[in-house]
Amino acid sequence: MPELAEAETIRRDLGAIYVGLTIASVTVTGLRSVRRHEDPAEFAARVRGRRLSGAGRRGKYLTLELDSGDVVVAHMGMSGQLLVAAPADEVARHTHVRFAFDGGPDLRFVDPRTFGQMWVTQPVGGTIAELAHLGFDPLEDPDAEKRLEMLMSRPTKLKPLLMDQSRIVGIGNMYADEILHAAGLRPDRPASTVSATETGRLYRSMVSVLEAAIRERGSSLADEQYRDLFGRIGRYQVYHRVYAREGRPCPRCGATVTRVRTGGRSWYFCPGCQE
DNA sequence: ACAAATACCTGTAAGC
DNA sequence: TGCTTACAGGTATTTG
Numbered sequence: 001m002p003e004l005a006e007a008e009t010i011r012r013d014l015g016a017i018y019v020g021l022t023i024a025s026v027t028v029t030g031l032r033s034v035r036r037h038e039d040p041a042e043f044a045a046r047v048r049g050r051r052l053s054g055a056g057r058r059g060k061y062l063t064l065e066l067d068s069g070d071v072v073v074a075h076m077g078m079s080g081q082l083l084v085a086a087p088a089d090e091v092a093r094h095t096h097v098r099f100a101f102d103g104g105p106d107l108r109f110v111d112p113r114t115f116g117q118m119w120v121t122q123p124v125g126g127t128i129a130e131l132a133h134l135g136f137d138p139l140e141d142p143d144a145e146k147r148l149e150m151l152m153s154r155p156t157k158l159k160p161l162l163m164d165q166s167r168i169v170g171i172g173n174m175y176a177d178e179i180l181h182a183a184g185l186r187p188d189r190p191a192s193t194v195s196a197t198e199t200g201r202l203y204r205s206m207v208s209v210l211e212a213a214i215r216e217r218g219s220s221l222a223d224e225q226y227r228d229l230f231g232r233i234g235r236y237q238v239y240h241r242v243y244a245r246e247g248r249p250c251p252r253c254g255a256t257v258t259r260v261r262t263g264g265r266s267w268y269f270c271p272g273c274q275e
Numbered sequence: 276a277c278a279a280a281t282a283c284c285t286g287t288a289a290g291c
Numbered sequence: 292t293g294c295t296t297a298c299a300g301g302t303a304t305t306t307g
Contacts, residue, residue: 003300032284060301077301079285094285113284115301156277165302174300221300223287243300263279266298 002076004138004170005213006226006234007060010082013229014062014107015055017084021104022051023066030096033109036119036130046070046120047099058131059169070120071128077115083108084229135167138206145203152191152199159187159267162206170210174219174243177268179209181242181252186274187267212239242268 002010026044028034037043047066054065062082064072074082083092085106091098097109097118109118121128136147151167162168162176171179180187182205185198194202213219218234220226221244226234241251246259246268255272 006300075301077284078299079301111284112286113299113301115284154276160278172300219300223299225286226300264281264298265300 002080002218002226003060003172003175004210005175005216005236006218006228007057007062007076007170008214009217009228009234010076011055011057011062014064014082017229018052018064018101018104018107019055020052021101023047023049023099024102025100027098027100028096029098030094030109030111030114032114033096033111033117034119035117043118043120047072058128059134059137059165060172061131061134063128066120070122072118072120073128073130074109074118075116077111077113077117079113079225080109080111080116081225081227081231082229083110083227083231133166134169135165137169138171139210144207145200148203148206149196149199152194154191156191157188158185158191158194158202161191171206173265174221174240175209175213177243178213178240179205181250181270181274182209184274187269189275212236242270244268 026047028040028044031040034040034043050066050068052064053067056063056065060075062074066072085108087100087106092110094112095108095110099107121130136144138144141147151161154161158180159176162171162179177187183202185194185202213236216234216236217228218226219236220233221237224233242257245257248257250257250270250272253270253273255270257268258271260267
């Protein structure tokens, strides 16, 4: 469930709490969460006893760098949470993986829908093979604006384009709608019809929405499924202008926010000021 | 190349 | 009070 802003919030807190600490033990109780490993014991054995040397992010994927050179890659899927816990704390329902640290709190992976997963892998020349298909980061890549411009020659509709992780990473259903509203562009607009001026606006909207969302520690919706490491909800949902606001007035032009369903997914936009 | 539907799961809310 | 249905931020794969 976390998109870029939520993953980035988790990454920063993970780094602050756990980098430098050694993983004392790993307990896997949910086999599906480590499904890339044939044997969950192999995952645990490769991680146990290693010191965490860094906490990174590639799109919505979190990367926990180990002193062995291995990297634990984690994706929250729709419902995954990484939570700090005291060793004595009761183990919550749907807890699939537990890490105990020397001189630090436990880290627990809780994921009811089990779309999330984690695995350990060895990067080759700094590249994680399983993440090699991912596109550019809208905030981290210094050439992000130019790369976005290059994508605009395609006939693809803007929303699926923004959400395509092989082109741009980190943007999901929610932030795609918010970014397109901020840019004043309809989600079904073919990218190839977007002018240079509009592309500039799209780029700046992408940056400003994502940066603001990170400042507010991400978005938690009505179900409050997104939680940070400490179990706290985000604050950016307060600033949402179209997402999950069907039937309400657009804060910019007053027209009624519309929802259309396609591909089993909801698209929210304002028919008044997005063109 | 692109668009839409489906599969993978569980939990919750809404409707009857 | 049940029971059924729709829906939920993710990715990957299949079908048209």
